[in-house]
Amino acid sequence: MAGPILQSPSSFNESLRSDVANEDRISTSLDSVAPLEVSESLVPVREMKQAGTICVSLDGLLRRPIFIKEDLKEGCGGQLWPAGLLLAQYMVHEHRASLLGKTIIELGAGSGLVGLAVARGCSTNSPIFITDQECMLPLMKDNVNTNDLSSNARAIVLDWGSPLPDCIPYGSTVxxxxxxxxxxxxxxxxxxxxxxxxxxxxxxxFCFKRRRRADLRFMKQAKKIFDVAEIRGYMDHDNFARENLFLYSIRPRSAKNNITLLPNPC
Structure with missing residues (x-):
């Protein structure tokens, strides 16, 4: 959960604190690492100052779990959130064998949970690009290396609204x-x-928890430009929906409703 730096991380984290103080999140101490099941992602935890390392198995979907280090020094993007767990579970359960030949990019990756879960649990034949701001790069790299996934995943900086990094190829993209x-x-x-x-x-x-009216305003903007559809019927859908967690697919408009896409500089 992270995006472009529009104010300092510390000041933004402070302004966001009141909105997320009651948010569902996962936390564990540095001295205790226990397996995490997806259902635990819905347990409310109010403390935001701690960080730790979490073992994520996605209810057994990952035959070999991944270890995700949290770090809150640069703000809330450095911790795990239920939307990331939902998206990770969905991709591993529904798209385990359908990503071959795809360029896969995670936006606002924070700790890199979703991209690393896909790298560990899905069949891919090219590195997954795990992207976020410069301040999140050390944490992303640390989690890639901790899980021995450097041949399957690359942590890079991608600031929203800026030209894409040269290393991201143009092509079939997820x-x-x-x-x-x-x-x-x-x-x-x-x-x-x-x-x-x-x-x-x-x-x-595209997965998020509906917290404010602004969330729906984004979806309204997206629907003016892209084909947007809510995804239903996935594993544990009803449980996640009760927690206001929703999953969408966003695709380019068909030819008859074509829009002008910004060129890829690569």
Whole structure:
């Protein structure tokens, strides 16, 4: 859960604190690492100052779990959130064998949970790009290396609204985004980046928890530009929906409703 730096991380974290103080999140001490089941993601935890390392198995979907280090020094993006767990579970359960030949990019990755779960649990034949701001790069790299996934995943900087990094190829793309609608001034930048990434045949799996009216305003903006559809019927759908967690697919408009996509500079 992170995006472009529009104010300092410390000041933004302070302004966001009142909105997320009662948010569902996962936390464990540095001295105790226990297996995490997806259902535990819905347990409310109010303390935001701690960080730790969490073992994620996605209810056994990952035959070999991943270890995710949390770090809150740069703000709330450095912790795990239920939307990320939902999106990780959905991708591993529903798309385990359908990602071959795809360029896969996670936006606002924070700790990198979703991209690393896909790298560990899905069949892919090219590195997954786990992206966020510069301040999150050390944490993303740390989690890639901790899980021995450096050959399957690459942590890079991608600021929304900026040209795409040269290393991201143009082609069949799957974009992953979890809880990327927490900061309304960044919505136009996120839309711009999606325009650059989503070529014909591409799809973004977009998951978030509805907290404020602004969340729905983003979806309203997206529907003016892209084909947007809510995804239902996935594993544990009813449980997640009761917690206001929702999953959408976002695709480029069909040819008859074509829009002008920003060119990829690569």
């Amino acid at each position: 974009v992953l985004a979890a809880d990327c609608v927490y900061f309304e001034p960044a919505f136009p930048l996120l839309i711009s980046t999606l325009q650059q990434l989503l070529s014909p045949g591409s799809v973004c799996y």
